[in-house]
Amino acid sequence: MTDASPLPSGALPLHKPVVVIGAGPAGLTVGNILRAASVDCVVLETESRAFIEQRPRAGVLEEWAVRGLERRGLAVNLLARAQRHSECEFRFGGERYRFGYTGLTDRHHWVYPQPLLVTDLVREYADVRGGDIRFGVRDVRLHDLDGDRPTVEYTDPDTGEHRLIPCDFVVGADGARGVTRTLLTPDRAHISRHDYAIGWLALLAEAPPSNDCVVFGIHPDGFAGHMARSPEVTRYYLECPPGDDPADWPDDRVWSELRKRLGANGAPPLTEGPLIEKRVLDMHNYVVEPMRFGRLLLAGDAAHLTAPIAAKGMNLALHDAFLLGDALVSRLTRGDGTGLAGYSAACLGRVWDYQEFSQWLSDVYHGTSSGDPYLAGTTQARLRRIFASPAAGLAFAEQYLGKDPDPQEY
Numbered sequence: 001m002t003d004a005s006p007l008p009s010g011a012l013p014l015h016k017p018v019v020v021i022g023a024g025p026a027g028l029t030v031g032n033i034l035r036a037a038s039v040d041c042v043v044l045e046t047e048s049r050a051f052i053e054q055r056p057r058a059g060v061l062e063e064w065a066v067r068g069l070e071r072r073g074l075a076v077n078l079l080a081r082a083q084r085h086s087e088c089e090f091r092f093g094g095e096r097y098r099f100g101y102t103g104l105t106d107r108h109h110w111v112y113p114q115p116l117l118v119t120d121l122v123r124e125y126a127d128v129r130g131g132d133i134r135f136g137v138r139d140v141r142l143h144d145l146d147g148d149r150p151t152v153e154y155t156d157p158d159t160g161e162h163r164l165i166p167c168d169f170v171v172g173a174d175g176a177r178g179v180t181r182t183l184l185t186p187d188r189a190h191i192s193r194h195d196y197a198i199g200w201l202a203l204l205a206e207a208p209p210s211n212d213c214v215v216f217g218i219h220p221d222g223f224a225g226h227m228a229r230s231p232e233v234t235r236y237y238l239e240c241p242p243g244d245d246p247a248d249w250p251d252d253r254v255w256s257e258l259r260k261r262l263g264a265n266g267a268p269p270l271t272e273g274p275l276i277e278k279r280v281l282d283m284h285n286y287v288v289e290p291m292r293f294g295r296l297l298l299a300g301d302a303a304h305l306t307a308p309i310a311a312k313g314m315n316l317a318l319h320d321a322f323l324l325g326d327a328l329v330s331r332l333t334r335g336d337g338t339g340l341a342g343y344s345a346a347c348l349g350r351v352w353d354y355q356e357f358s359q360w361l362s363d364v365y366h367g368t369s370s371g372d373p374y375l376a377g378t379t380q381a382r383l384r385r386i387f388a389s390p391a392a393g394l395a396f397a398e399q400y401l402g403k404d405p406d407p408q409e410y
């Protein structure tokens with residue numbers, strides 16, 4: 001069991017200023033920021049390096065997140081290889097509607113698959129900055145989080161031995177299914193949840209993109225999405241009942257639904273290919289407040305989940321990581337704890353902003369297929385307004401691209 005109980009008696013282990021639990025975008029970015037400031041830390045990860053470097057998920061990064069990575073020396077490959085997008089396309093009522101957001105905001109979406117970003121971050125942390133990372137760990141437990149000297153315990157995958165790492169701070173960056181969030185029991189934090197009661201069949205096709213930008217298909221039979229990942233791989237989504245079995249979606253059914261829901265006058269045909277990922281995501285969100293208990297600081301999906309409706313999760317994970325990495329460096333190298341004291345509040349403003357946009361966008365995507373004619377009518381009104389009113393178009397573009405951080409933030 002993971003808990004905040006006193007440390008079991010045992011040998012005297014080596015102290016680390018920071019232990020990071022989880023080698024996703026959040027944990028690895030914090031680790032890199034610490035290493036760049038010569039702060040010693042260790043990253044613990046349950047999976048293997050090969051696994052996390054291939055796990056497909058996100059692909060859309062916001063401009064401020066790319067600039068944040070660039071400022072920290074973490075975007076060399078991204079800047080060389082990512083595609084920059086300046087438009088998206090809505091399809092509804094059998095027609096195509098292009099929405100040029102860069103013309104309105106002067107900012108882009110960057111398309112860079114999450115496995116490539118994770119590969120870059122691991123390489124920089126472990127191979128370039130000499131960071132300590134332990135893969136395949138088991139039974140991670142945390143102790144004495146409310147004291148000055150917490151300890152992280154885990155089982156070494158090779159020897160089966162229990163290891164103890166006393167530290168000053170623990171970063172909980174172990175995602176939506178990790179252990180650190182479970183420590184934030186109701187007496188320590190409040191968790192707000194929202195269930196959309198909607199499923200998305202998430203698909204990866206080994207096929208070039210079928211359009212030169214992201215496409216949102218708003219259809220009475222359900223939402224469908226098209227998102228480029230690379231010249232060879234494309235992500236598609238199909239709305240489905242939550243808990244649906246991917247086995248009920250043979251390839252023929254998938255392509256036929258995609259053709260129908262993404263079909264519109266003048267739309268290019270879909271480029272089909274083998275489906276290399278097919279899984280059902282039940283759309284739900286949560287937010288943990290505050291994102292801190294004692295010496296444990298949560299970051300990324302461990303602290304807040306945003307269903308992939310608005311492509312915000314990885315961006316939020318990076319936002320947390322920038323703030324937390326900088327705050328830990330200030331505290332551990334200069335004794336300045338201001339950043340850590342304000343960390344949770346500084347993150348939660350953007351978190352709630354993105355949660356609200358996700359919910360708004362979910363109505364736009366799913367209203368037409370909800371079976372509720374009233375919701376279908378208001379959804380169509382929202383869509384028309386984005387294209388008819390420059391002010392509404394700008395407001396949508398700003399939320400879709402994510403607001404730039406305040407200059408004093410980082």
Ligand code: FAD
Nearest residue numbers: 022024025026046058059060174175300301312313314315
């Ligand atoms: P994770 O990436 O989940 O990393 C957590 C790590 O902790 C994992 O490596 C895990 O193995 C490890 N771990 C778990 N438990 C333990 C433990 N007990 N001990 C040690 N390690 C542990 N977001 C966007 O911004 N844009 C998108 O386009 C987008 N598309 C998406 C598409 C899909 C299909 C999905 C599922 C998600 C998408 N997201 C998107 C969301 C994005 O992938 C996540 O928000 C992001 O991965 C969060 O990063 P993280 O570092 O917080 O957590």
